[in-house]
Amino acid sequence: DTAVSQTPKYLVTQMGNDKSIKCEQNLGHDTMYWYKQDSKKFLKIMFSYNNKELIINETVPNRFSPKSPDKAHLNLHINSLELGDSAVYFCASSLPGPKETQYFGPGTRLLVL
């Protein structure tokens, strides 16, 4: 069984479009995250939710909006896509608390043309 899953795996779209990436975890974790991995493989946290409440919100354009309908899901919606948004987006989840390990999803490769 997949622990952290993301859909779609690949997303190719035009500049200016709005798109969503979905993330689901079946680990019973309370905390979920979105990371962006750029073309140089650098991973940077974007958002984190704990029990559907936003706890980390890094300096990310407000075109990016996370939505957590329940604690097992954290979706990422992106408005007005730009070329620079092309990257691999990883979802992760963990238990809350100081000793949690983050478990990552397979990633969504977004290409904006």
Add this chain to the structure above:
Amino acid sequence: AQSVSQHNHHVILSEAASLELGCNYSYGGTVNLFWYVQYPGQHLQLLLKYFSGDPLVKGIKGFEAEFIKSKFSFNLRKPSVQWSDTAEYFCAVKGAGSYQLTFGKGTKLSVIP
């Protein structure tokens, strides 16, 4: 703010060679330390982690890492690499009690058969 520095951008080794990947962090408090691996086209997987206790931590696939507090280091080692170890390796740090995991820029390891 916490930061992680990985000294080597790309390491090329022959099979059976020994491996050491450097990782230094900057954080003014108690830390939790992690090494993740990303095989080509795959998601990040946890190799090992350090929270407290014995500073020599053993992980999966024969990897180990040593936490040296005085040097703010958490270097990854493996006595004999295999071709299947070809991957990108990421060191990460999290302040104890913090949700935010900060990654280094990664080290690409290429193992030549």
